[in-house]
Amino acid sequence: MIIRLDPSMLSAAQLRGGAEKALDDIVVLLTEQPGGLHHAVHEARRALKRLRAFHRLFAEGDRAFFRHQNARLRDAARLLAEGREVVALAETGEWLVTEARKPQEAALFKRVAAVLAARREAMDQTALEAHVAQVIAACRKMRDALTDFDLPDGRRKLAKIVAHGWKRILTRGNGVVLSVAGGGKGFHELRKSAQTLNACLILLRPLWPQAMLARQEMLRPIIAALGRENDLAGLALLMERSPQDFGEPIEQVVLQRLIAQRREALQRTALQQAESVFAINAKEDASRIALLWETLSR
Numbered sequence: 001m002i003i004r005l006d007p008s009m010l011s012a013a014q015l016r017g018g019a020e021k022a023l024d025d026i027v028v029l030l031t032e033q034p035g036g037l038h039h040a041v042h043e044a045r046r047a048l049k050r051l052r053a054f055h056r057l058f059a060e061g062d063r064a065f066f067r068h069q070n071a072r073l074r075d076a077a078r079l080l081a082e083g084r085e086v087v088a089l090a091e092t093g094e095w096l097v098t099e100a101r102k103p104q105e106a107a108l109f110k111r112v113a114a115v116l117a118a119r120r121e122a123m124d125q126t127a128l129e130a131h132v133a134q135v136i137a138a139c140r141k142m143r144d145a146l147t148d149f150d151l152p153d154g155r156r157k158l159a160k161i162v163a164h165g166w167k168r169i170l171t172r173g174n175g176v177v178l179s180v181a182g183g184g185k186g187f188h189e190l191r192k193s194a195q196t197l198n199a200c201l202i203l204l205r206p207l208w209p210q211a212m213l214a215r216q217e218m219l220r221p222i223i224a225a226l227g228r229e230n231d232l233a234g235l236a237l238l239m240e241r242s243p244q245d246f247g248e249p250i251e252q253v254v255l256q257r258l259i260a261q262r263r264e265a266l267q268r269t270a271l272q273q274a275e276s277v278f279a280i281n282a283k284e285d286a287s288r289i290a291l292l293w294e295t296l297s298r
Contacts, residue, residue, distance in 0.1 A: 011153055011158075012149070012150075012151035012152065012153050012158070013153070015058065015149075016146055016149045016151075018054075019054065019146055019149070020143055020146055022047060022050070022051055022054075023051070023139045023140075023142055023143040023146075024143065025047065026044050026047050026048065026135075026139050027136050027139050027140060029043055029044055029047070030044050030132050030135060030136050030139075031136060037125070037128065037132070038083070038084075040132075041080050041083055041084050041087075041128070041132065042084055042087070044080060044135065045077055045080050045081070045084055048073050048076055048077040048080075049077065049195055049196075049199065050203075051073055052070055052073045052074065052077075052196070053169075053195070053196045053200050053203070054199070054200075054203060055069055055070045055073070056070070056168070056169060056196060056200075057162060057165040057166065057169065057200050057203065057204075058151060058161055058162065058165055059165060060160075060165055061150070061151040061152065061158075061161040062149070062150045062151060065145075065148055065149065065150065068145075069142060069145065072138060072141070072142050072145075073142070075138070076134075076135045076138045076139065076142075079131040079134055079135050079138075080128075080131060080132070082128075082131075083123065083127075083128040083131065085234060086119055086120050086123050087120055087123075088231050089116045089119070089120075089231060089234055089235055089238065090113075090116040090117050090119065090120040091231075092116070092228070092231040092232060092234075092235055093109070093112050093113030093114075093115070093116035093117065093235075094113055094117075095228070096112060096113065096262075097109045097110055097113050099262065105258060108247075108251060108254065108255055108258070109258075111246075111247060111251075112235075112246065112255065115245050115246060116235075155293075155294055156294060158293065159289075159290040159291075159293040159294045160290060162204075162289060162290070162293055163286040163287065163289050163290035163293070164286070165200075166200065166204075166282075166285065166286045166289045167282045167283060167285070167286035169193075169196055169200060170278065170280060170282035170285060170286070171282045172193060173190075173193035173194070173196075173197055173274075173277075173278045174278040174279070174282065176189045176190050176193050176278075177190065177193075177271070177274050177275055177278045180271055180274075181271060181275065187226060187229060187267055187270070188226075188230060188233075190222075190226060190271070190274060191223065191226035191227065191229075191230060191270075193278075194219050194222045194223050194226065194274065194277070195223060197215075197219060197277075197278075198216060198219045198223060201213075201215055201219070202216070204289065206296065207289065207292040207293060207296055208288075208292055215277065218273065218276065218277050219277060221269070221270075222270045222273045222274050222277065225266045225267075225269050225270040225273075226266070226267075226270045228266055229263050229266040229267055229270070232259050232262060232263045232266070233263065235259060236259050236260070236263075239252060239255065239256065
């Protein structure tokens with residue numbers, strides 16, 4: 001489900017072929033569902049996010065096309081979001097039980113986990129399957145649209161395009177880090193920036209394998225921490241929307257405070273690590289990417 005570059009051919013045709021294969025793989029995954037429906041939905045959402053990162057990286061080459069395709073990818077991912085959220089919250093409930101520090105916390109978290117597990121069991125599978133069918137149809141349309149994929153084949157032109165996209169992604173990520181460090185509440189945006197950068201590192205790994213892998217190792221704990229923080233934020237919101245499902249008012253106050261404490265700890269950890277990852281000089285790094293692209297594609 002990952003677009004990978006062939007180090008011997010970094011051309012527009014090869015990039016188009018990679019995007020086509022990624023969409024084909026999503027269709028196969030959602031059609032055959034080898035690990036079950038929920039696993040297929042989870043993996044498909046990850047693949048759609050990676051494809052969006054691919055589009056951002058090369059957007060400078062054909063802005064109108066990539067903007068349109070990106071909107072389609074976004075809408076497809078949203079169709080799968082609700083079903084995935086229910087499953088993710090149930091998994092978060094199980095995680096909270098393992099994180100309990102006292103018997104009282106454990107008892108509260110077990111009740112929360114039971115409520116979230118019940119929501120997962122009661123989820124409308126028919127609606128989710130209908131959304132899956134819509135996503136499959138959307139992926140097929142997006143694949144057909146790739147005939148309009150128009151990037152220059154010139155080595156230097158492509159190098160310039162990818163360098164521009166890389167610089168923009170790094171610059172935006174650094175801006176998000178600075179905003180959050182300054183007291184902004186942009187941890188969701190920070191997570192998206194980290195995921196986008198990770199997807200681009202996978203895509204560009206043949207250019208500079210050791211450096212790309214090293215950066216991925218730095219990103220993994222950030223993505224994991226912010227993913228958990230995002231799930232806890234969803235749980236806190238669910239408790240506000242459906243307080244009747246989460247016990248007595250005093251218990252809910254305690255639960256919200258415990259959840260807030262864990263979110264703050266995850267945020268601190270992620271921000272400290274992200275400041276190192278995104279501290280790279282975007283302009284200088286983009287120049288390196290352009291040079292590597294030109295030399296590798298010769």
